[in-house]
Amino acid sequence: MSNQAVAAGVGLARVMAHCGGSPSAAVHYLAGAMASAPGNPEPYAALAELWRVKPSELAEVVQGADSLRTVLAQSYVNFLRGDMDGAALAMGSVTGVRPDIAWADAPWFGDERFLGAVSADALAEAAMRTMDYGHDLDTETMRERFRPWFQAVDVVSAREPLPEALAKMAILLRACGLTDASFALCDQADSVERIMLTEVVRAGTWRKVGDYQQTVAAFERALALEPANWSLCLDLADVHAEQGDFTSAVRLVDQGLRHEPAELSLRAAGAAYRARLTGSVADLSELIELAREMPNDSYRNLLIDHACAGPALPAELVAEARHIRNG
Known part of the structure; x- marks a missing residue:
């Protein structure tokens, strides 16, 4: 969507929110603008303004999110509320449905407030949700769209290196074809504590690169642990x-x-x-x-x-x- 079209959508949302008295319709138009141009800050600024003016009405709209647009709005509203885990999970859900859209280009997703507060467990679960529908993520185009996810994984894994969370994040890296980075994250998890899940993830990554012997060895180490x-x-x-x-x-x-x-x-x-x-x-x-x-x-x-x-x-x-x- 062009900047002009985004501005038009934002303008219509403001009319619906204030003159039309319909926060629900405003969210619909704002989320549509976000979906069409995830990196454009204007729709987010408008949603933040709506949150300041009508927080209870907006919270009610996004609380029972049952559509892609509403979940998208919910992710940013959670960020505004300081619920970074909820923001991450909603972003993961939206991405899983339509990974062909660069949702994580949203300005808040790379914000230091988000990256400094989201828990490793929540980001790991969000990463798993991006793969819920089995879309092929192993392409150059997808890797470019998921670049903010990779940055988030780097930051959060360094800040809070929980082995199970790191293993789950490594699954996303593998799905995107970043097998060396996936192995490195598994090694980082092992440096904290060796757990079964890390070896299972490592086995799957060796299988992806076609090394049967290493696949078997990793599964055997997992079985030795459990x-x-x-x-x-x-x-x-x-x-x-x-x-x-x-x-x-x-x-x-x-x-x-x-x-x-x-x-x-x-x-x-x-x-x-x-x-x-x-x-x-x-x-x-x-x-x-x-x-x-x-x-x-x-x-x-x-x-x-x-x-x-x-x-x-x-x-x-x-x-x-x-x-x-x-x-």
């Missing part, structure tokens, strides 16, 4: 299965089942990997039964593909499994 964690057993089993090592995959699933014998995904993975390894009819039959209950279709389909490649399995049983996969 040996009773069935989910880690399954993660590591899946990595081995991806590489065709179904003997190790079965061993790790069995290890997880000792800690959580009723877990559906473990039972299904165990049946699939044994069927792939040995051609067991009983295991493929068990997978077929379990597959009908699995909520994650993509993981279910992956397990069926592995199982159906087992040696000398009956064609009719394989067809039944593939019918579930394709259905």
